[in-house]
Each structure stands twice: as C-alpha cells, then as structure tokens.
Amino acid sequence: ADAESDPEVYFWQFVILGLLLIVCGNVGVMILARTATRVGEIAVRSALGASRSRIIGQLFVESMVLALVATGAGLVAMHFAARTFQNVAGVGLPYWIDLGLDARTALAALGLSVVCALAAGVLPALRAVSSDVHANLQRAGSGRTTIRFGTFSTFLIVSEVALSIGVLSFGGAILRGVVEGRSGAIGIELDRYVFARLRLPWPEPEEADEEAYADQFGARVREVQLELERRLRAEPGIGNVALGRHLPGTDQHTQTLDVEAVDGGPDFVVRAHHAVVDGDFFADMNVPILAGRAFQASDLDGRNASVRSAVVVNTSFVEAKLGGRQAVGRRFRHIERGGVRGPWLEIVGVVGPLGVNALNPSHDWAVYHPAAPGELHPVSVIAEVGSDPGAFVPRLREIAAEVDPSLMVVDPQPLARLAEEGRRAVSLGMAGLILLASVAILLSVAGLYALMSFTVTQRTREIGIRTALGAPPRKIVVTIARRAGLQLIAGIVLGVAGSLWMFRELEGDALMAPEGRMTVLASIALGTLLVGLLACLRPTTRGLRIEPTEALRES
Numbered sequence: 001a002d003a004e005s006d007p008e009v010y011f012w013q014f015v016i017l018g019l020l021l022i023v024c025g026n027v028g029v030m031i032l033a034r035t036a037t038r039v040g041e042i043a044v045r046s047a048l049g050a051s052r053s054r055i056i057g058q059l060f061v062e063s064m065v066l067a068l069v070a071t072g073a074g075l076v077a078m079h080f081a082a083r084t085f086q087n088v089a090g091v092g093l094p095y096w097i098d099l100g101l102d103a104r105t106a107l108a109a110l111g112l113s114v115v116c117a118l119a120a121g122v123l124p125a126l127r128a129v130s131s132d133v134h135a136n137l138q139r140a141g142s143g144r145t146t147i148r149f150g151t152f153s154t155f156l157i158v159s160e161v162a163l164s165i166g167v168l169s170f171g172g173a174i175l176r177g178v179v180e181g182r183s184g185a186i187g188i189e190l191d192r193y194v195f196a197r198l199r200l201p202w203p204e205p206e207e208a209d210e211e212a213y214a215d216q217f218g219a220r221v222r223e224v225q226l227e228l229e230r231r232l233r234a235e236p237g238i239g240n241v242a243l244g245r246h247l248p249g250t251d252q253h254t255q256t257l258d259v260e261a262v263d264g265g266p267d268f269v270v271r272a273h274h275a276v277v278d279g280d281f282f283a284d285m286n287v288p289i290l291a292g293r294a295f296q297a298s299d300l301d302g303r304n305a306s307v308r309s310a311v312v313v314n315t316s317f318v319e320a321k322l323g324g325r326q327a328v329g330r331r332f333r334h335i336e337r338g339g340v341r342g343p344w345l346e347i348v349g350v351v352g353p354l355g356v357n358a359l360n361p362s363h364d365w366a367v368y369h370p371a372a373p374g375e376l377h378p379v380s381v382i383a384e385v386g387s388d389p390g391a392f393v394p395r396l397r398e399i400a401a402e403v404d405p406s407l408m409v410v411d412p413q414p415l416a417r418l419a420e421e422g423r424r425a426v427s428l429g430m431a432g433l434i435l436l437a438s439v440a441i442l443l444s445v446a447g448l449y450a451l452m453s454f455t456v457t458q459r460t461r462e463i464g465i466r467t468a469l470g471a472p473p474r475k476i477v478v479t480i481a482r483r484a485g486l487q488l489i490a491g492i493v494l495g496v497a498g499s500l501w502m503f504r505e506l507e508g509d510a511l512m513a514p515e516g517r518m519t520v521l522a523s524i525a526l527g528t529l530l531v532g533l534l535a536c537l538r539p540t541t542r543g544l545r546i547e548p549t550e551a552l553r554e555s
Contacts, residue, residue: 222374
C-alpha cells in the first residue's frame with residue numbers, strides 16, 4: 001500500500017517521528033536545566049579569557065558523547081529486539097524486509113545523533129554565553145541564573161505529553177481490537193486448512209520479444225495452477241481447495257473506496273479489505289450466495305483483473321459500509337495514488353463472512369475481485385485437509401514437484417498457525433509501541449519534574465520572603481506548580497483532541513475496536529494526569545519546607 005491511498009502509512013511515520021521528537025525534546029529540556037546550573041562556571045571561564053567558541057565546543061562535545069553512547073546502546077537494543085521479534089512472533093516476512101542491523105542503518109542513526117547533539121548542546125550553550133558575564137557572576141553568587149524555561153521549553157513539554165497520549169491511544173486501541181477480535185466469526189475452520197504460496201521462476205527469454213514470452217509464461221502458469229488444483233482435489237480426504245490473494249485466514253489488505261450514493265445524496269468514502277480470488281472461488285469453498293449471483297465467465301473478460309466491473313462483497317461490508325441497504329447493483333471505485341479514481345465497479349453478489357481479517361473478524365469488510373486461472377502469480381492456495389494440516393505439508397510439496405519440478409512451494413503451514421502468527425506479531429508490535437509510548441510519558445513527566453525542581457531552586461529566595469510575609473501554603477503551591485500544571489493539562493487536552501481526530505480518520509482501520517477506544521483514551525488521559533500530578537508533588541512539598549531565614553541567608 002502507498003501513503004497516498006493508505007492513511008495508516010502516514011500515521012506509522014508520524015508515530016516513529018513523534019517518539020523521536022519526544023525523546024529529543026525531553027533531552028533538550030534536561031540539558032537546558034543542566035546548563036543553567038553551570039552558568040557560574042561558564043561565567044568564571046569567560047572572565048578568565050575562554051572564548052565563546054571554546055565554551056560552546058566543550059558543551060557540544062559533552063552532548064555528542066552522550067548522544068553517541070545512547071546511539072550505540074540503541075543500535076544494540078534494536079538488533080536484539082528485532083531478533084526477539086522474529087523468534088517470538090514467528091512471522092515469515094517478505095524477502096524485501098530485513099530487520100537486521102546494516103551499515104546504512106548505523107550511519108543514519110549516527111547522523112541523527114549528531115543533529116540531536118547540535119540541538120541539545122549548542123542551543124543551550126548559546127543561551128548561556130549570550131548574556132553579560134558580570135551579571136552572570138553576580139547571579140551565580142546568589143544561586144540564581146539568567147537562563148529561564150521559556151516558550152520553547154513549554155512547547156516541548158506540551159508536545160511531549162500530547163504526542164505520548166496519541167501514541168498510547170493508538171497502540172491501546174489496536175491491541176484491544178486484536179484481543180477482542182479473537183471471538184469473532186471467521187466463517188471457516190482454520191485448523192482444518194493448509195496454506196502455501198506458489199511461485200514459478202521467471203527465466204530470461206532467449207528472444208527479444210518479451211511480450212510474446214510473457215504470454216507463453218502466463219499460459220504455463222495457468223496450466224500449472226489448474227493441474228495442481230486438480231491433483232489436490234483428487235487426493236483422498238481433501239475438501240475445499242481455493243486459489244487467490246488475501247485468502248481467508250491470511251493477511252488483510254485494505255483499500256479506500258469511493259461509493260456512489262443513492263437517492264441523490266453525495267458520494268462517500270469508506271475503507272474495506274481487498275481480495276482477488278479465482279473465478280470459481282465461492283463454488284470451490286462451498287460458500288452460498290446470499291444475494292445476487294457468483295462470478296460468471298463473462299466477468300473474466302479482458303486482460304486486467306483490476307478493471308473488471310463485477311465484484312462480490314460480504315455481509316459485513318453491507319452492514320458497516322452501506323448501512324444494511326440493498327447492495328446488489330450499487331457501484332463504487334477505488335481511490336488510487338494521488339486521489340485518482342478508478343473505473344466504476346458494480347456489486348453483483350453478497351456472501352457471508354470468510355475470514356479476510358483473521359486478526360479482528362468483527363471488521364471483516366471484504367470486496368472480492370475475480371481473476372482468471374493462472375492470472376495471479378505468485379498465488380496462494382488453501383486446502384481443507386482435515387484435523388492435522390501440518391502432516392499434509394510434505395505431501396503438498398510432493399504433488400507440486402510432480403506437477404512441475406520448478407514450482408516453488410513457499411512457507412507451507414497450517415492456516416490456523418498463519419493466522420495466529422499474524423495476530424501474535426500485531427499484538428507484540430502494539431505492546432512494544434505501548435512500552436515506547438509509556439517511556440515517552442515518563443520522559444515527559446521527568447521534564448515536568450525537572451522544570452518544577454528548577455523553579456523551586458531558582459525561586460528559593462522569593463518563596464522564603466513570601467512565606468515570611470505570611471503567604472498561605474495554597475498560594476505558595478500555586479506559585480510553584482501553576483506553570484507545570486498548565487503545561488500538563490494543555491498537553492492532555494491536545495493529546496485527547498488529536499486522538500479523537502486520529503480515531504475519526506482511521507474509522508475503517510482493520511484492527512481498531514471502535515467500541516472500546518474511548519475507554520482506552522479516557523484511561524490513558526486519567527493515568528497521565530495522575531502520574532504528572534505525582535511528579536509535581538515532590539518539588540512542591542520541597543518548596544513548602546523552605547525556611548524563610550535560611551532562604552534569606554542564602555540570598
């Protein structure tokens with residue numbers, strides 16, 4: 001799927017970037033506070049003749065060392081996390097996905113570490129050396145500093161809290177959808193089917209006419225697939241056999257659809273699972289047609305399956321996307337890259353659930369497109385073989401070799417195992433995302449804690465004077481915690497608003513459970529508020545314990 005037609009692609013990019021910004025922003029706030037405590041040291045060095053470039057260089061080197069150590073630790077952790085994910089999830093990833101650590105990944109991480117060191121080290125250093133040296137020496141002697149947590153730090157902390165809530169809400173809603181989706185209706189007994197992907201090698205043509213060679217290769221693919229299907233059906237104990245892409249129990253693929261409205265209303269956009277299946281798929285799977293008709297030979301005319309007008313949808317699509325209205329005869333079209341609309345497609349039939357979304361069967365909104373025999377390559381096959389599908393895998397390889405010795409049987413396994421591995425991979429991925437977002441929340445809270453501790457330290461004299469003049473504890477608390485509290489509340493409000501917008505944009509997500517996402521969001525917002533208030537508690541109580549005489553003596 002591409003980012004133009006699949007909003008989840010954009011969101012995943014936003015999630016990763018958001019987590020990086022959260023960490024970088026928090027480190028920037030921490031280093032700013034650390035630099036503020038060294039204003040006296042920097043002022044003394046400046047008074048003794050140290051140049052601005054030398055001071056800035058020293059602070060940059062310190063930040064760079066921290067960034068490099070963190071980058072090294074992160075790369076090692078990523079390497080072991082990727083290996084653990086592959087071992088625990090047990091998912092056979094496509095050949096073009098490599099979770100290993102390579103030189104390009106390491107160089108990209110090092111480049112990011114340099115950028116982060118520049119932002120986190122040089123900017124606070126510029127603020128530290130930009131003010132008057134004599135004023136800094138005087139303030140350092142009284143325990144104060146010219147550096148303040150200004151608008152930029154406020155923006156960082158508010159953004160951290162908001163982004164963390166958004167990431168946590170998304171991960172929690174997806175994880176809940178996957179867990180609760182186990183109880184949905186698949187439509188077939190997955191533990192009775194074996195699954196495999198079939199592929200024929202594409203040798204280089206001896207002649208220059210590649211189009212004619214492609215036709216010959218297509219004819220060979222058709223012959224091999226038909227013979228393999230015939231041989232499977234002839235095996236003792238074999239039940240249903242079907243070929244296609246995104247078959248029941250396998251990974252889901254969603255597309256955006258522009259549905260033609262009825263009764264003069266406007267067209268509307270929905271998302272649904274997309275599957276391309278053999279023209280006899282429903283008959284092969286013994287699936288009854290509940291309304292309309294199945295695919296016919298006339299529906300397979302033409303060379304391109306994507307422009308054939310006849311499609312079949314399931315009852316979940318009718319209920320969720322068409323409001324339960326009459327489906328047969330309705331039209332829609334795919335929204336392709338850049339918002340381009342494809343040709344109009346017409347619904348000719350309606351079937352029951354068939355497990356297109358095995359991860360969350362309650363979101364099994366499916367659109368089926370017909371394909372002629374041999375038109376799909378590579379192609380997936382499922383066959384009903386009884387109570388022990390794993391035992392049939394060696395026989396499946398034998399049959400494929402007898403049909404064509406060059407036919408590759410890729411990743412044969414019980415269909416139930418494939419579905420469970422997909423569910424486990426998504427659950428593990430969402431759990432990891434939730435863990436990262438939880439760390440981001442803790443980092444944001446740490447930033448609030450640093451802000452309040454810094455405030456108490458820099459306003460010790462003011463707090464002592466106000467206490468000596470009889471200011472009530474309530475006003476002292478407001479003085480200390482007002483800014484941090486406002487930042488926390490602002491971050492929560494923005495995070496909740498962003499999450500609500502995200503839920504609306506991802507209304508048709510394949511995994512998200514709409515009935516439970518508001519509960520997840522409310523729980524996360526409340527938990528963030530409580531944790532943030534607890535982080536504000538210790539600096540506040542420390543400020544209340546300041547003795548006026550000691551504060552005046554220190555000043």
